Every structure is written in C-alpha cells, then in structure tokens.
Amino acid sequence: MNPFRLLGDLAHMAAKCILIWSIHWNKSAEGISFLTQAMYALVFVTRYLDIAFRFVWIYNAIVKVIYIISAFYVLGLMRWIFPRTPESRMAWQATGISLAATCLFSTVFNYQFTLTEVLWSFSIALESTCVIPQLILLRETTVPTVITSHYLLALGSYRALYILNWIWRYVFENMVDPIAVVCGIIQTALYLDFAWVYFSRQRVKLRDGLLVDSEDYERGWIIRWLSGKDSELPLEPLGRDGIPIDEEDLLEGPIALPPYVEVHTSADDSEGVE
Template identity: 40%
Template sequence: MNIFRLAGDMTHLLSVIVLLLKIHTIKSCAGISLKTQELFALVFASRYLDIVTDFISLYNTIMKLIFLGTSFSIVWYMRRHKIVRRSYDKEQDTFRHYFLILPCFVLALFINEKFTFKEVMWAFSLYLEAVAILPQLVLLQRTRNIDNLTGQYVLLLGAYRALYILNWIYRYITEPNYVHWITWISGTVQTLLYADFFYYYFNSWKNNVKLQLPA
C-alpha cells in the first residue's frame, strides 16, 4: 500500500468520524442529505459482497466492516433516532435519488471487467458512488448556509477521492500492467463533482467568512 492510498483511506474514515460526531454528539443531522447516505450504504453493501468469501488482509477486512457499519448506522440515526430525525430537513432534501440507481445498474450490466455477479455489483458500486454525492450538493445549494462540521465532512469526502486519483497515478507509474479504466473514469467524475464546492470552501476559508453556496 502506498502513502496516497493510505491517506485516502484515512481521509475517508475521518469524514465518517466527523459526520458521526455531528449526529451522535450534537444530536443533529441538519444540512445532511439522507438520500446521499442511503446511496452510500447501497454502494458499500454492493461493493463488499466478498467480505465473507475473500480474505485480502486484516486491514482490508476491518475497513470494509467500518464503512458498512457506519453507513447503515448513519441511515438508522437519520431515519429512526427520535431527536436526530427532527433536525432532518426533508422538505429541502428532495433529490430523486432512486433515479440514479437504475441507470448505474444498467451501465454495470454492459460495462464491467467480467460478467459475473460480484463483478457487475462491483462496477455498479463504482458508478453509483460517482454520483451519490449529488443529493448532498443540491441540498447544500438550497440551504446555502453550511455549518462547519457539514462543510468539513463534504471537504474530506472530496479530498479522499482526490487522494485516490494520486494513488492510481502512482500505481500506474510503479506497477506494470496496472490499468482499471472503470475505476479511473468513475473516480474522476466523482472528484469533478466536488470542484465547485472546493472553490467556495477555500474562498470562504481564505476570506474568513461563512461558507455559502450560490443558489
């Protein structure tokens, strides 16, 4: 494992910790899209089908368990916890995320590395993860005023994808025959979706003003 992969994993993990800190400690999910969290839960559930059949390493298994457990815990908190769900802005979080699932699945049926159940579901998880952040970004544009923890959560998610791109570049240079077009293209699309948020986040940080996205 190279430093970019490790940094990406730790940044991803930190983003989840920040979100759980907001939900569990402050008892609030204001500004967080349940639609995005449900998509992430589906991403991990479809990606880690091999958790009970293929052992790669202890680190790999632990990280899979963490992301599976935390993603479903966040969805549970936002749907079922009496105090947390009161802060959920259902009227603003109206992106029809179900319409993202079918196109991603159809794409996975036609474009995959191998036409087997696990490989199709793996490709599906990559395509879905690429667009899963869309409901969250739309919600932030509608609410405009973004609290620090929510802003940091989205920033860390974007940074995780950017670090993975560096990981792929490093592996392409150092590993012979390392080519994964599906992963590269879907990951690049996902990172580009964060570009607008990055721009406004760093502008707010530079000018020491509250983060706001244009309507």
Template identity: 45%
Template sequence: MNLFRILGDLSHLVSIFILLQKMRSTRSCAGISLRTQILYLMVYCTRYLDIFWTFNASLYNSSMKLVFILSTAYTIYLMRTVYKTALDPQIDTFATYYLVGGAGLLAVLFPYKYTVYEVLWSFSIWLESVAILPQLFMLQRTGEAETITTHYLFALGAYRALYIPNWLYRWFLEGHFDPIATVAGIIQTLLYSDFFYIYYTKVLKGKKFELPV
C-alpha cells in the same frame, strides 16, 4: 499498499468521524442528505461482497470494509430514528432512481466480466461517483451549511481525490490500470470542484459557507 491509498482511506474515516460527531454535538442531522447516505450504503454492500471469503487475506482491507458498511448503516439508523425530526423531505428531494438506474446500465454495459460479482462491483464504482449529488443538491437549495458539515464533505471529497494519484501510482509502478475506477473517480472529483473552491475561499478563511440560491 501505497501512501496515497492510506491517506485516502484515512480521509474517508475522518469524514465518517466528523459526520457522527456533528450529529452527536448538535443533536441533529440537519443539512445531511439521507438519500446520499443510503446510496453510499448501496455502494459498500455491492462492492464488498468479497468480504465473506477474503477476510483472512487482508486484515486491513477487511476491517476498512466492515467500518464503511457498519458506520454508514449506523448513520442511516440515527437519521431515521434518533434525529428524524431534523429530516426535511422538502429539501432532500434529488431523484436518486436516475443515479441508481444509470449506474446499473453502465455496470451491465461495461463490466470486466459478466459475473454477478463483477457487475455489482462495476455498479458500485459508477454509483459512488455520483452518490454525493443529493448532498450537493441540498447545499444548492439551502445556499448554506454548518462549518462542521463542510468539513465532512471536504474530507469525503479528499478521499476520492486522493485515489486518483493512487491509481497513477499503481499504473506507473505496478503496471495496473483500472479504467472504470479511474474515470468514475475523475467524475466524482469534478463534481466536488465547485465545493472545493468555495471551501478554500470561504471556510478556510473563517467565513460562512454560502452558495447563491
């Protein structure tokens, strides 16, 4: 395991902690897309099917998989129950069936093997590359976000961005290249590019995160 993957996983864990802390401290899930959280739960449940037969092979990998699945499910639970009054279905309206359908089509067309596990794994990779779109769409519609929400999104984006040097590391030093994961990771990082720029020019300089509506 290399440093870039560890940093990516830590960034992912930080994003989860920030999100849960945001809801706990504000007693609200305002500004958070429920649709994005549901898409991420679909991603983890379809990608980590191997957890049932590889748990003893790597305690680190298995623990991370459990944390991602359970924490995302818990986040959705909180949003649908404890903080449901803060949900705004008039803003969180991105047509996610296009994302699911597109990811499913790519998974069927370009799997490494035509097995249930491999097709679902490919589906999870393509879906994760665009799962953040409902959240970014919400930001675009509202034109602003709480600072803690932007920190959550930055940590989540950094998690995927750090996986790009991880793949390069594995390619050059281990001879392993995964074209599906690499292309999907680049797509996801590009989707974050505008957000990263505004985060750097505004949030890190103490200004309010605002977008043109």
C-alpha cells in the same frame, strides 16, 4: 498496498467519523442528505459483498466492516434519533436516475460478467454520483447544516490521495483501471463543486454565525445546472432559532430578531439591520 491507497482509506474513514461526531455534537442532522448517505451505504454493501466468502487480509476486512457499519449508523441517526432536512422531489428524481444509470452502466461496463464484478462496477459508478442529492439539498435549503469544513477537507483528501493512487499503480504496477478512473473523475468534479458552494455560501452554523445570503445560491456551476439556472428560490424571513416566519405573522406586528442580528442606527440611515 501503496501508501496513497492506505492514506486515502484513512481519510475516507476520518470523513465518516467527523460526520458522526458533528451529528452528535449538534444533536441534529440538518443539512445532510439522507439519500446521499443511503446511496453510500448501498455502495459499501455492493462493493464489499465479498467479505462474506473471500478473505484477503486482516486490514482489508477491517476497513470494509468499518465502512459498512458507519454508513448504516449514520442512516440510523438520521432516521430515528436526530432531525434532518426533508428531501425535495428533485433529489428523489436525481437518486432514481442515478440508480437506473449505474445499473445500466454496470451491466455494460465490467471486467467479467459475474455477480461480484457487476456489483463492483455498480458501486464504483454509483459512488461517483452519490453527492448529487447533497448538492441539490444545499441548493434548495436555507437551514443551517452540520456539515463542517473538516468533513469536506477529509473527503477532498480522500479523492486527492486516490488520484495519486492511480498514478502510483500506473508507474510502479503498470496498471490502469478505466472504470475507476472515469467514475473517479466525475466524482472529483462533483466534490469540487460541492466544496466551492459550501465555502462560498456557508454562513450559517447551528450555534453561531450570520444568515445565508441569497446571492450565494447562484454559485457553483454543477448545482445551478442540476437545479435550473433561472430557478431562484425566495428566501423566507427567519425568526428566532431560524424558523421561517409566515406572511400572516409579518402583518400582525414586529418580530423578535435572532440574538445574532444586531440593529443599529446612523445619521445616514435611521433604521438598518446588519
């Protein structure tokens, strides 16, 4: 195995560990797409189905088992233990379209029309679109997310190392995998847009930070294309603990501001919220 493939696997496993740690640390799964994590679990099951009847070497088997267990562990945390953000209708539709498209893709583009090869092609194509529900969730919600920059850094390192892996295999093994390369390019583009939107609009942390700026939701060309360029979401005013405030409550009287919002006065402006 070339070093970039090994380091890429380690970065991918690190991303899973960081996500699990973040959920436990914050005691919440808010801002994480359950549909994205469910599709990742499906990717690992269909890709690593061969561990039941084919043994390559011990490292290969251990990595496959870790991927599968960690994926279903995250789903268990989100489903039964910690609260999570509900998925929108658009996210469900995108997931259905992704599954249908990857089923069609895998039956047409594969290296051998056998169960394992078709499922492998399906997993490669599906992985390239797994992040779409997460992108939609990031676009549609103002709830603080437990996704951290360390998680994105690990995911980005995984994709970057796998690109180097393709170059290594082409140079030293004279081998090119068209299916993996095409789907990998799509996945990398979506990851880049995910990272760009996260770092440009991520102002909220579960424990501290400022409120999300509504203008930040316009950033990210793929997210705007998925959600609709003109579909600006009105941001509801937030009360204590980030809970949206009803319009009726606004009419009843003053609202207690969150502890991290400071009110100040100046000579030019008698009232202002910073």
